[in-house]
Amino acid sequence: xxxxxxxxxxxxxxxxxxxxxxxxxxxxxxxxxxxxxxxxxxxxxxxxxxxxxxxxxxxxxxxxxxxxxxxxxxxxxxxxxxxxxxxxxxxxxxxxxxxxxxxxxxxxxxxxxxxxxxxxxxxxxxxxxxxxxxxxxxxxxxxxxxx
Amino acid sequence: xxxxxxxxxxxxxxxxxxxxxxxxxxxxxxxxxxxxxxxxxxxxxxxxxxxxxxxxxxxxxxxxxxxxxxxxxxxxxxxxxxxxxxxxxxxxxxxxxxxxxxxxxxxxxxxxxxxxxxxxxxxxxxxxxxxxxxxxxxxxxxxxxxxxxxxxxxxxxxxxxxxxxxxxxxxxxxxxxxxxxxxxxxxxxxxxxxxxxxxxxxxxxxxxxxxxxxxxxxxxxxxxxxxxxxxxxxxxxxxxxxxxxxxxxxxxxxxxxxxxxxxxxxxxxxxxxxxxxxxxxxxxxxxxxxxxxxxxxxxxxxxxxxxxxxxxxxxxxxxxxxxxxxxxxxxxxxxxxxxxxxxxxxxxxxxxxxxxxxxxxxxxxxxxxxxxxxxxxxxxxxxxxxxxxxxxxxxxxxxxxxxxxxxxxxxxxxxxxxxxxxxxxxxxxxxxxxxxxxxxxxxxxxxxxxxxxxxxxxxxxxxxxxxxxxxxxxxxxxxxxxxxxxxxxxxxxxxxxxxxxxxxxxxxxxxxxxxxxxxxxxxxxxxxxxxxxxxxxxxxxxxxxxxxxxxxxxxxxxxxxxxxxxxxxxxxxxxxxxxxxxxxxxxxxxxxxxxx
Numbered sequence: 043x044x045x046x047x048x049x050x051x052x053x054x055x056x057x058x059x060x061x062x063x064x065x066x067x068x069x070x071x072x073x074x075x076x077x078x079x080x081x082x083x084x085x086x087x088x089x090x091x092x093x094x095x096x097x098x099x100x101x102x103x104x105x106x107x108x109x110x111x112x113x114x115x116x117x118x119x120x121x122x123x124x125x126x127x128x129x130x131x132x133x134x135x136x137x138x139x140x141x142x143x144x145x146x147x148x149x150x151x152x153x154x155x156x157x158x159x160x161x162x163x164x165x166x167x168x169x170x171x172x173x174x175x176x177x178x179x180x181x182x183x184x185x186x187x188x189x
Numbered sequence: 190x191x192x193x194x195x196x197x198x199x200x201x202x203x204x205x206x207x208x209x210x211x212x213x214x215x216x217x218x219x220x221x222x223x224x225x226x227x228x229x230x231x232x233x234x235x236x237x238x239x240x241x242x243x244x245x246x247x248x249x250x251x252x253x254x255x256x257x258x259x260x261x262x263x264x265x266x267x268x269x270x271x272x273x274x275x276x277x278x279x280x281x282x283x284x285x286x287x288x289x290x291x292x293x294x295x296x297x298x299x300x301x302x303x304x305x306x307x308x309x310x311x312x313x314x315x316x317x318x319x320x321x322x323x324x325x326x327x328x329x330x331x332x333x334x335x336x337x338x339x340x341x342x343x344x345x346x347x348x349x350x351x352x353x354x355x356x357x358x359x360x361x362x363x364x365x366x367x368x369x370x371x372x373x374x375x376x377x378x379x380x381x382x383x384x385x386x387x388x389x390x391x392x393x394x395x396x397x398x399x400x401x402x403x404x405x406x407x408x409x410x411x412x413x414x415x416x417x418x419x420x421x422x423x424x425x426x427x428x429x430x431x432x433x434x435x436x437x438x439x440x441x442x443x444x445x446x447x448x449x450x451x452x453x454x455x456x457x458x459x460x461x462x463x464x465x466x467x468x469x470x471x472x473x474x475x476x477x478x479x480x481x482x483x484x485x486x487x488x489x490x491x492x493x494x495x496x497x498x499x500x501x502x503x504x505x506x507x508x509x510x511x512x513x514x515x516x517x518x519x520x521x522x523x524x525x526x527x528x529x530x531x532x533x534x535x536x537x538x539x540x541x542x543x544x545x546x547x548x549x550x551x552x553x554x555x556x557x558x559x560x561x562x563x564x565x566x567x568x569x570x571x572x573x574x575x576x577x578x579x580x581x582x583x584x585x586x587x588x589x590x591x592x593x594x595x596x597x598x599x600x601x602x603x604x605x606x607x608x609x610x611x612x613x614x615x616x617x618x619x620x621x622x623x624x625x626x627x628x629x630x631x632x633x634x635x636x637x638x639x640x641x642x643x644x645x646x647x648x649x650x651x652x653x654x655x656x657x658x659x660x661x662x663x664x665x666x667x668x669x670x671x672x673x674x675x676x677x678x679x680x681x682x683x684x685x686x687x688x689x690x691x692x693x694x695x696x697x698x699x700x701x702x703x704x705x706x707x708x709x710x711x712x713x714x715x716x717x718x719x720x721x722x723x724x725x726x727x728x729x730x731x732x733x734x735x736x737x738x739x740x741x742x743x744x745x746x747x748x749x750x751x752x753x754x755x756x757x758x759x760x761x762x763x764x765x766x767x768x769x770x771x772x773x774x775x776x777x778x779x780x781x782x783x784x785x
Contacts, residue, residue: 090629091580091586091627091629091630092627092629093586095586095589095648095649095650096647096648096649096650096651096652097648097650097651098711098712098715099650101586101589106612106614121708122708123707123708123711124707124711125708125711125712125715134722135715137711137712137715139708139711139712140708149321151588152588152592155588155589155592156588156589156591156592156595158589159588159589159590159592159593159649159650160592160593160596162650163593163650163651165651165712165716165772165773166770166772166773168712169706169708169709169712169713169771169772171708172707172708172709172711172712173705173706173707173708173709174708175705
């Protein structure tokens with residue numbers, strides 16, 4: 043699978059991590075990947091175990107029970123150049139600039155996810171994603187990894 | 190690691206084989222019991238003969254039980270995929286065989302699992318995305334087909350030959366009238382699930398001949414005598430360890446009264462030396478039978494004490510019971526000695542291994558989730574055969590972590606270690622497993638997999654733990670490699686650049702947000718203030734717009750060369766440090782070091 047331009051939202055400014063997750067979830071809803079209820083399961087999962095991955099990346103996705111609301115696999119991207127804190131109340135700051143919302147059925151998304159992981163393990167690459175000016179730029183950046 | 194392998198004694202190898210054979214049977218005990226009960230109750234000579242229900246008996250014995258064993262055997266090696274291929278391959282030995290193919294299943298099951306595992310290792314990373322399903326199904330399907338065919342032509346005849354050999358041995362001993370010695374063949378054959386072949390194949394036909402003239406035959410008792418098995422199970426009750434001890438009483442009842450001998454075979458497979466106890470019990474039992482002139486009117490099947498007594502002619506009760514009793518006592522004594530001796534000699538390798546593993550699990554339990562334990566020594570990595578990333582749903586985080594580590598492992602040239610991901614609830618406890626989790630999940634992972642090694646990370650994408658894991662694994666495969674050794678020298682060489690900055694005056698460090706690179710600057714600011722915090726420095730760090738600064742040497746602005754030009758147009762007094770990369774430039778660490 044590949045990223046879709048209509049599932050990438052650039053230059054967002056949000057105050058809380060829940061807003062960021064809802065934004066990523068709404069993109070999944072709008073693209074017909076999940077039911078609305080999935081968003082709540084994304085929030086729940088993040089409260090349970092943080093989806094902050096390090097390197098300014100978070101990959102919110104639903105809980106195991108939330109899987110029933112997935113209609114098809116999809117990955118959304120929300121770029122937050124000013125950053126948003128994903129840490130819990132007492133933890134030290136976990137700033138996130140790129141949020142990948144994930145709805146995964148089976149294993150179709152793993153390939154893309156692993157590309158994202160490999161790409162984002164270099165923090166300079168994350169900076170490129172956080173600076174990207176068009177959705178296509180993000181798609182192209184992540185495409186490089188496969189080669 | 191190789192040396193350790195060489196040292197592994199033959200005894201330990203036999204033991205390991207026995208353990209894996211028994212772990213193929215153990216999960217299927219329920220099926221064996223179901224079959225045994227149906228047989229005991231509904232067969233023609235059973236307690237409530239019922240021809241309709243009795244139709245279940247043969248297919249269950251011929252197909253269900255071997256297929257289950259093959260399935261579990263395959264799963265031991267390679268999870269669900271191995272299990273399916275193992276079952277397909279088992280079909281190859283089952284079909285057309287005259288004897289129940291337990292032994293064949295124990296060969297084909299793991300073989301099937303192993304084949305598909307090797308196949309996957311070769312081809313898995315070459316699959317294009319979107320073709321996984323096709324690859325998965327066809328590779329195991331085709332491989333299963335080939336193995337099943339191989340089974341019918343090669344393995345099946347081998348097992349049949351082995352079982353014929355056992356039968357010939359028994360036949361020969363009967364012909365030279367050394368009846369008690371027949372048990373030397375019978376007992377090992379039973380444990381390999383050839384009991385029905387020997388019982389129904391040789392002893393029963395010969396016994397029927399004898400009984401038709403003499404009214405009774407001792408041959409019916411050779412295989413069906415529950416004494417030896419009872420003795421072994423009792424020995425486990427008193428001197429066994431762990432789950433074997435706990436399950437032995439139930440097994441003894443099913444064995445002795447239910448006549449399902451299959452239930453004690455795994456106990457012997459666990460500790461192969463116990464076959465001596467079975468043989469001793471069998472030989473002395475048969476000797477007693479002969480001495481006292483015991484015999485049965487017809488075959489006692491299943492070999493339950495009840496069935497045996499039902500078949501006992503009047504006047505032979507004492508002789509039959511004595512034989513069973515003697516067999517049980519002798520095998521109990523021998524088995525007790527073996528089990529106790531096993532305990533006292535601590536230098537038994539397998540024993541030691543088990544102990545060590547228990548200790549390891551314990552020490553891990555205490556030190557979790559600091560994950561320091563994992564770093565302790567290279568030694569603890571010696572057992573690692575596969576690495577599993579576990580997260581809450583198995584959908585995202587663990588997949589990312591797994592692909593990163595897989596990549597690192599591959600680049601380090603480490604082979605035969607698989608890196609996969611799953612949900613924490615689907616983790617299965619096994620040896621040789623390294624579990625990587627988020628810190629929040631570390632405890633749950635530890636509960637699920639107490640015998641695995643655990644590492645927890647707070648940052649899936651750039652955790653230093655990955656490099657530790659890879660370095661430790663690599664050290665084991667004896668590839669010498671010293672990464673990051675030269676870093677220090679590089680640092681000092683570049684420090685010269687900072688000479689024109691007066692750090693004493695700096696009261697605030699700034700990064701400049703400008704149109705195209707807001708994200709980068711956000712991240713750079715965060716990383717830099719992190720480093721400052723770690724180094725215990727007080728100077729504040731802020732990201733600002735280019736027009737928000739006061740023109741004073743209190744500000745130290747960190748910029749790229751391109752951005753410095755813009756800055757120079759507006760300000761004259763501000764101090765600057767020019768870097769190639771706002772996030773990873775090594776100069777940044779030197780700046781931190783010099784700040785207040």
